[in-house]
Amino acid sequence: MEVTSSNFKEVLPEIEKVINSSTFLAIDCEFSGLNVVSEINAFDTPKQYYEKVRKNCKEFLVLQYGISAFRFDASEKNFKQQSYNFYIFRRPINNNIPDQRFLCQTSSINFLMSQGFDFNKLFKFGISYLNISEESGYRDKLEERKKFRSNQNNTPQQNQDIVPIPDDVQPVVDDFMKRLSDFLESDDDELELPKCNAFVRRLIYQTTGQKFTNKIVLHTKQNKNKDRILVASKCKTKEEQQEIEKRLFEEELTNLDDFIGFTKVLRIIVESGKLIVGHNMCLDFLHTIDKFLTPLSVNYEEFKDCAHSLFRNVLDTKFMSSSDEFKDLIQSTVLKSVLETVSKTPFAIPPVEVEKGGQGYFVEDLKEHEAGYDAYITGLCFISMWNYLGTLKKLSIEETFKDFALLKPYLNKLFLMMLRDSQYINLEGGDPNPPRDHVFYLTFPKEWKQSNIIELFSPFGGVYVSWINETSAYVGLHKRDQAAVALSTLSQSDTYSIMPFIKRQSQLAGLKTPMASPAPSNRRKRTIENTFKCNKKLKTDKTPLGKMKCPPILEDVEAESDATPKKCPRKEAPKTFVESDAWD
Amino acid sequence: MEVTSSNFKEVLPEIEKVINSSTFLAIDCEFSGLNVVSEINAFDTPKQYYEKVRKNCKEFLVLQYGISAFRFDASEKNFKQQSYNFYIFRRPINNNIPDQRFLCQTSSINFLMSQGFDFNKLFKFGISYLNISEESGYRDKLEERKKFRSNQNNTPQQNQDIVPIPDDVQPVVDDFMKRLSDFLESDDDELELPKCNAFVRRLIYQTTGQKFTNKIVLHTKQNKNKDRILVASKCKTKEEQQEIEKRLFEEELTNLDDFIGFTKVLRIIVESGKLIVGHNMCLDFLHTIDKFLTPLSVNYEEFKDCAHSLFRNVLDTKFMSSSDEFKDLIQSTVLKSVLETVSKTPFAIPPVEVEKGGQGYFVEDLKEHEAGYDAYITGLCFISMWNYLGTLKKLSIEETFKDFALLKPYLNKLFLMMLRDSQYINLEGGDPNPPRDHVFYLTFPKEWKQSNIIELFSPFGGVYVSWINETSAYVGLHKRDQAAVALSTLSQSDTYSIMPFIKRQSQLAGLKTPMASPAPSNRRKRTIENTFKCNKKLKTDKTPLGKMKCPPILEDVEAESDATPKKCPRKEAPKTFVESDAWD
Structure with a gap:
C-alpha cells in the first residue's frame, strides 16, 4: 500500500495492528544519495566505517521507507504478508524547526527516476517526521x-x-x-x-x-x-x-503531532520489539535511528548501545547469506540474485500470501527499488534461509518459524560493504578483529602510482592496494606469511615510510583523543548509563505517543547541517571494491 | 516556450536567431536553494557579500532558466517578445564528469512545488550543461x-x-x-x-x-x-x-557536444553582446557564470573583470527601481509590485506583442516564479522605466529605445539584498564606499543579548545591531554625529571591546592575506591580464562552439563539492533584514 500524507492518519491504526501481530518486519529505504563509496577504505575498522556513514546520514535524506510485515500463520502453515511504501519528506514546518538543507546525489536521483520514482508526489505528499531531538x-x-x-x-x-x-x-x-x-x-x-x-x-x-x-x-x-x-x-x-x-x-500541539508523522511508525516498531530484517541494512538502520528516533551519537560504542536498546533483534540478510553456513550455496549476495538462489533447491520459499483484506506485493510486480517491494523481497529471502536452517535440523515448518534460536548466529550483525576481510558491526558485543599482520600503512611521494607500490612489494608476491590519499595507502600482501620479511626488508627508506597496520591504528586513535581514553570498565559503565537514557527516552516512556516529555538530547540539531564531507583526494586507481550501484 | 532535452536540439537554431535579433534579453533563474540570507551581515562589503554568495553558487543548482527576448520593432512602434523556459539538470554523464552532489533547501523545493514546478520533468528531461572547466x-x-x-x-x-x-x-x-x-x-x-x-x-x-x-x-x-x-x-x-x-x-566527441547542452545558449548570449536584464539578479548572474561559463573566481576583483568581459551590459531592475530617479515613484521593489507601479501613470508600458510565429507570455498568465514568466515580467518593468526616462527627455518611442545612453547610470550595477546602506556591485569600476564612521565592531560576553547592546549605546540614541556571532556584532548609530563621542566614551571596558568599522575591516584583510596586498596599480595590472585570459577563453575564441580547445582552468572541478557552509552561530535576535521569501 502506498502511504502519503493524504492517507497516513487514516492508515496508522491499521499499521499499528499489523506491526504488533507480525512475526517479523522487513524494511528498506531509498535515499537522496549515498556517497559513501568514495570515502570508505577497504581496511577501515567498523568504527571508522560507522564514522563515515554517520556523516552521510546527516547529509542525505530518506525519501521512501518500505515496511513489509510477515506473519506466520500456524494453522494454514503459511506466511501472511502486508506491505507499506511510505513517501517521506518533511516540508518546511515553521520557525520551530530550521529550514532543512539536504544533499542529493545526481546518480541516486537519476536511478530513482529510472525506476519510476515520483518526485512530485514526494515533495507534495511526503509524510513529515521529527526525531526526538x-x-x-x-x-x-x-x-x-x-x-x-x-x-x-x-x-x-x-x-x-x-x-x-x-x-x-x-x-x-x-x-x-x-x-x-x-x-x-x-x-x-x-x-x-x-x-x-x-x-x-x-x-x-x-x-x-x-x-x-x-x-x-x-x-x-x-x-x-x-x-x-x-x-x-x-x-x-x-x-x-x-x-x-x-x-x-x-x-x-496538534500541529506538532502532525509533524511527528512517520516517526510514530518507528516508535510503534520500537515498542513492539519485533525482529527487523533488512538486506545490506547498515545504511537503512543508521538513517532509521537518526531521522526518526534519536540523532546518531558521534561515539561509536554509544551508538551501538543505543541502537541495541532500541532494536533488540535485527537481522541483515546480506550478512546471513554471506555467512559460512550459506556462502557456498549463495554465490551472489545482491538482493535479486539471492531471491533467485533461494527460490530453488536446496532452498524453498515457504508459501506466502497477502493478508486477507490487506495489500501486499507479488514477486512478479518487479518493482525493484521501490522500498516496499524491496522490503518484501528481503522478507522472502529471509524466510527461505530460515526455512533452510529448519530443514537442516529436520524441523517442521511450524517448529521452524517459532524457533528464533535458529537465527541466533545472524542476529544484530550489520554487513559492511566494501571492506576487505568480512567485517561487520556487532550490535551486541565486540566487533570482529581479523588479523591484519599482512597489512601495512605506506606513505610515499605524490608522484607515485599504483605500479610503484606494486613494484616495491613485488619480491613478496602480489598486493592489494587501498588508497587513502595521494601520498598514502594501505597495502595488503596476498601472501600473508611474507609479512615479517617484507616489513624488515622495506623499512629502511628515505622515499617512503612503512608501518604495520595496527601501529597506524594506535597512532590514529592517539591523534583523535589526545587524552588517554577511559579504561574499558569505566567506558562500559558510562555507556550502560547512556543506554538507559536512550531506553528511557524512547522505549520505556509510557506517556501517550507524541506527548512525551523529552530530556535534553545527545547533540544539537543545528550542528547536523554542519557535517562536511572531508575531501579525500584519490588517485585514479582501479577500484578494487564493488561498485556503487551494487549497494543493495 | 518550454525547452527540455526532448526539444532542445531542434529549438537551438531558432533561439540563436531570436537572441541575435533582440534589443535586450531578460533572464531569471529558479534554484534548488538560496540559503544566503542567514549568512549575510547587514554591514558586509560587496566583496564580503560576493564571497558568501559564491559559496552558495557552488552548492545549489539552477533548476530552471528563463530567457525573454524583447525586440523593438521601429516600424510598428512596439516590442516583439519571445520567451523560453528551460529545464536544467545534468543527469550523471559517465566517468568523465564526477557524479554531482548538490544541496536542496526544503523551503525552496516547497516553494517551487507550490508554484506547480514539475520535478519529474526536471530530473527526466532537464538539459545538460558543462562550464568550461x-x-x-x-x-x-x-x-x-x-x-x-x-x-x-x-x-x-x-x-x-x-x-x-x-x-x-x-x-x-x-x-x-x-x-x-x-x-x-x-x-x-x-x-x-x-x-x-x-x-x-x-x-x-x-x-x-x-x-x-x-x-x-x-x-x-x-x-x-x-x-x-x-x-x-x-x-x-x-x-x-x-x-x-x-x-x-x-x-x-558527439556525446560531449550533447552534454554541453544549455551552455551553448549562454555562449550565444555572450557572443551576441546583448544587454542582459534581470531583477535582483546578483544570484542569477553569479550562477549563470559559474554553472554555464567559467567557475567563479575566489578573487573578487578577478570575478568582476571576468564577468564584465563576458557581459558588457547588464542591468538590474531592482537596482534601477531603487535608484534616486525612481525610488520615490516605486515604493516596493518586489517584482510583482514594480510591475503594478510601472503599469500606471506616470509610467506606461509600451505595447508588447508575441513575435509572429513565436511563443511568449502574457501578464495574465500569472505564472509567477516560472523562470520564463518572471524574465518576461522583468522585461516589461524594464521597458516601462526606460520609456519613462525617454519621456523625461521628451523623446519619441523610437528615439528612446535606441538610446542606450539613457540607461548608462544603471548599467553593470548589481543590487545587493539585505545590506544596510544601498550597496551594490559595480562591475565596471570601484564599488560604492559609503561612510561608516557611525558603525562599530563590538565584541562581548556570550551571555549578552540585544538589550545589553542597546542599553550600552542608549546615551547616544538608538542603534542598529547586526549580529556576527554570539560574541560579536556590528552596531550602527542612528545619530551619526554621535559616533566620535560614543567611541571615546565607550572605549574603556574589560567586559566588551569596541573598534571603528574601518579598523575591523583592515584587521580582517590582514588576517586573510598576511602578506601585504599589492598596491592598487599592480593589482589592476594583474586583473587586466586575467580579464584577457577570461576573454580569450570564452569570447574571442572563434573555433566552432563545442569544439573549442580550452586552456587549463582557474580551479579544480572536484574542489567544488568541498565548499562547506561555515557555521555562524547566531542568537535569536530579531531579524532586521528582509525575509528570504522576498528574494525576487
Missing part, C-alpha cells in the same frame, strides 16, 4: 512562545526587552497602530494585518503590548500566499484572553 | 582514454603498468579470456561480455592487450540496465583497428 526543540519553542505571549499581555514590559524603533520604520509602526485602534472601535472580532517583515512584526508585538495591554492579543499565521502575517483579536476579559491563548497553544 | 576536464579524459586504447593495442605493455591478478580473481579473468578466444574463432563481429566490476574490467583490458594484441579491441559501454560492460570487436588489420578507434573517439 527535533521534537524536543520544537516543544521548547512552543513553551517559549507561550510564555512570551503571556508576558506580553499580562505584565508591563521590562525596559531591557524593548527594541528601539528606527526612524525610518516609525511611520510603518504608526500605521499599524492606527489600524489596531480602528479595529478596537469596530465590531469585528479579528483583524488580519498587512504583510511585513520579521523585524517589523517584532516591533508591532512590542508596541501593541505597550498601547493595547489586555485589549488586543496578536498571533502570527501564514496566509494563503505563505506570507507570515499578524492577526489581532480583541479580548474583553482576562479570562477570555487566557482562553484564547490556551486554544492557540493546543492548536500548536 | 568541466568541458576541459572531460576532453582531457577522452584524450587520455584514446591514448590508453592505442597504447594497449599497439605496443607491448610496460611492466610497471601491469596490475597483478589476485588469486581469487584469476578464474574470472580466465573465463573472460576463454570467451574472447571463442569469439575470435566465431563469425561474430562483436561480443558483449558479462557484467563485472571496474577492477575486473581493468584486468580484462590488460590481459586482452597481452593475449590478443592487434586481434581484439575492447571498449566499455552501458547496457540497458545501466551496467557498465565490455564489448569486444575483432580487428583484422592495423588500419581497420585505427578506423574503429577513430569512430569511437568521434562518437565520444
Whole structure:
C-alpha cells in the first residue's frame, strides 16, 4: 500500500495492528544519495566505517521507507504478508524547526527516476517526521512562545526587552497602530494585518503590548500566499484572553503531532520489539535511528548501545547469506540474485500470501527499488534461509518459524560493504578483529602510482592496494606469511615510510583523543548509563505517543547541517571494491 | 516556450536567431536553494557579500532558466517578445564528469512545488550543461582514454603498468579470456561480455592487450540496465583497428557536444553582446557564470573583470527601481509590485506583442516564479522605466529605445539584498564606499543579548545591531554625529571591546592575506591580464562552439563539492533584514 500524507492518519491504526501481530518486519529505504563509496577504505575498522556513514546520514535524506510485515500463520502453515511504501519528506514546518538543507546525489536521483520514482508526489505528499531531538526543540519553542505571549499581555514590559524603533520604520509602526485602534472601535472580532517583515512584526508585538495591554492579543499565521502575517483579536476579559491563548497553544500541539508523522511508525516498531530484517541494512538502520528516533551519537560504542536498546533483534540478510553456513550455496549476495538462489533447491520459499483484506506485493510486480517491494523481497529471502536452517535440523515448518534460536548466529550483525576481510558491526558485543599482520600503512611521494607500490612489494608476491590519499595507502600482501620479511626488508627508506597496520591504528586513535581514553570498565559503565537514557527516552516512556516529555538530547540539531564531507583526494586507481550501484 | 532535452536540439537554431535579433534579453533563474540570507551581515562589503554568495553558487543548482527576448520593432512602434523556459539538470554523464552532489533547501523545493514546478520533468528531461572547466576536464579524459586504447593495442605493455591478478580473481579473468578466444574463432563481429566490476574490467583490458594484441579491441559501454560492460570487436588489420578507434573517439566527441547542452545558449548570449536584464539578479548572474561559463573566481576583483568581459551590459531592475530617479515613484521593489507601479501613470508600458510565429507570455498568465514568466515580467518593468526616462527627455518611442545612453547610470550595477546602506556591485569600476564612521565592531560576553547592546549605546540614541556571532556584532548609530563621542566614551571596558568599522575591516584583510596586498596599480595590472585570459577563453575564441580547445582552468572541478557552509552561530535576535521569501 502506498502511504502519503493524504492517507497516513487514516492508515496508522491499521499499521499499528499489523506491526504488533507480525512475526517479523522487513524494511528498506531509498535515499537522496549515498556517497559513501568514495570515502570508505577497504581496511577501515567498523568504527571508522560507522564514522563515515554517520556523516552521510546527516547529509542525505530518506525519501521512501518500505515496511513489509510477515506473519506466520500456524494453522494454514503459511506466511501472511502486508506491505507499506511510505513517501517521506518533511516540508518546511515553521520557525520551530530550521529550514532543512539536504544533499542529493545526481546518480541516486537519476536511478530513482529510472525506476519510476515520483518526485512530485514526494515533495507534495511526503509524510513529515521529527526525531526526538527535533521534537524536543520544537516543544521548547512552543513553551517559549507561550510564555512570551503571556508576558506580553499580562505584565508591563521590562525596559531591557524593548527594541528601539528606527526612524525610518516609525511611520510603518504608526500605521499599524492606527489600524489596531480602528479595529478596537469596530465590531469585528479579528483583524488580519498587512504583510511585513520579521523585524517589523517584532516591533508591532512590542508596541501593541505597550498601547493595547489586555485589549488586543496578536498571533502570527501564514496566509494563503505563505506570507507570515499578524492577526489581532480583541479580548474583553482576562479570562477570555487566557482562553484564547490556551486554544492557540493546543492548536500548536496538534500541529506538532502532525509533524511527528512517520516517526510514530518507528516508535510503534520500537515498542513492539519485533525482529527487523533488512538486506545490506547498515545504511537503512543508521538513517532509521537518526531521522526518526534519536540523532546518531558521534561515539561509536554509544551508538551501538543505543541502537541495541532500541532494536533488540535485527537481522541483515546480506550478512546471513554471506555467512559460512550459506556462502557456498549463495554465490551472489545482491538482493535479486539471492531471491533467485533461494527460490530453488536446496532452498524453498515457504508459501506466502497477502493478508486477507490487506495489500501486499507479488514477486512478479518487479518493482525493484521501490522500498516496499524491496522490503518484501528481503522478507522472502529471509524466510527461505530460515526455512533452510529448519530443514537442516529436520524441523517442521511450524517448529521452524517459532524457533528464533535458529537465527541466533545472524542476529544484530550489520554487513559492511566494501571492506576487505568480512567485517561487520556487532550490535551486541565486540566487533570482529581479523588479523591484519599482512597489512601495512605506506606513505610515499605524490608522484607515485599504483605500479610503484606494486613494484616495491613485488619480491613478496602480489598486493592489494587501498588508497587513502595521494601520498598514502594501505597495502595488503596476498601472501600473508611474507609479512615479517617484507616489513624488515622495506623499512629502511628515505622515499617512503612503512608501518604495520595496527601501529597506524594506535597512532590514529592517539591523534583523535589526545587524552588517554577511559579504561574499558569505566567506558562500559558510562555507556550502560547512556543506554538507559536512550531506553528511557524512547522505549520505556509510557506517556501517550507524541506527548512525551523529552530530556535534553545527545547533540544539537543545528550542528547536523554542519557535517562536511572531508575531501579525500584519490588517485585514479582501479577500484578494487564493488561498485556503487551494487549497494543493495 | 518550454525547452527540455526532448526539444532542445531542434529549438537551438531558432533561439540563436531570436537572441541575435533582440534589443535586450531578460533572464531569471529558479534554484534548488538560496540559503544566503542567514549568512549575510547587514554591514558586509560587496566583496564580503560576493564571497558568501559564491559559496552558495557552488552548492545549489539552477533548476530552471528563463530567457525573454524583447525586440523593438521601429516600424510598428512596439516590442516583439519571445520567451523560453528551460529545464536544467545534468543527469550523471559517465566517468568523465564526477557524479554531482548538490544541496536542496526544503523551503525552496516547497516553494517551487507550490508554484506547480514539475520535478519529474526536471530530473527526466532537464538539459545538460558543462562550464568550461568541466568541458576541459572531460576532453582531457577522452584524450587520455584514446591514448590508453592505442597504447594497449599497439605496443607491448610496460611492466610497471601491469596490475597483478589476485588469486581469487584469476578464474574470472580466465573465463573472460576463454570467451574472447571463442569469439575470435566465431563469425561474430562483436561480443558483449558479462557484467563485472571496474577492477575486473581493468584486468580484462590488460590481459586482452597481452593475449590478443592487434586481434581484439575492447571498449566499455552501458547496457540497458545501466551496467557498465565490455564489448569486444575483432580487428583484422592495423588500419581497420585505427578506423574503429577513430569512430569511437568521434562518437565520444558527439556525446560531449550533447552534454554541453544549455551552455551553448549562454555562449550565444555572450557572443551576441546583448544587454542582459534581470531583477535582483546578483544570484542569477553569479550562477549563470559559474554553472554555464567559467567557475567563479575566489578573487573578487578577478570575478568582476571576468564577468564584465563576458557581459558588457547588464542591468538590474531592482537596482534601477531603487535608484534616486525612481525610488520615490516605486515604493516596493518586489517584482510583482514594480510591475503594478510601472503599469500606471506616470509610467506606461509600451505595447508588447508575441513575435509572429513565436511563443511568449502574457501578464495574465500569472505564472509567477516560472523562470520564463518572471524574465518576461522583468522585461516589461524594464521597458516601462526606460520609456519613462525617454519621456523625461521628451523623446519619441523610437528615439528612446535606441538610446542606450539613457540607461548608462544603471548599467553593470548589481543590487545587493539585505545590506544596510544601498550597496551594490559595480562591475565596471570601484564599488560604492559609503561612510561608516557611525558603525562599530563590538565584541562581548556570550551571555549578552540585544538589550545589553542597546542599553550600552542608549546615551547616544538608538542603534542598529547586526549580529556576527554570539560574541560579536556590528552596531550602527542612528545619530551619526554621535559616533566620535560614543567611541571615546565607550572605549574603556574589560567586559566588551569596541573598534571603528574601518579598523575591523583592515584587521580582517590582514588576517586573510598576511602578506601585504599589492598596491592598487599592480593589482589592476594583474586583473587586466586575467580579464584577457577570461576573454580569450570564452569570447574571442572563434573555433566552432563545442569544439573549442580550452586552456587549463582557474580551479579544480572536484574542489567544488568541498565548499562547506561555515557555521555562524547566531542568537535569536530579531531579524532586521528582509525575509528570504522576498528574494525576487
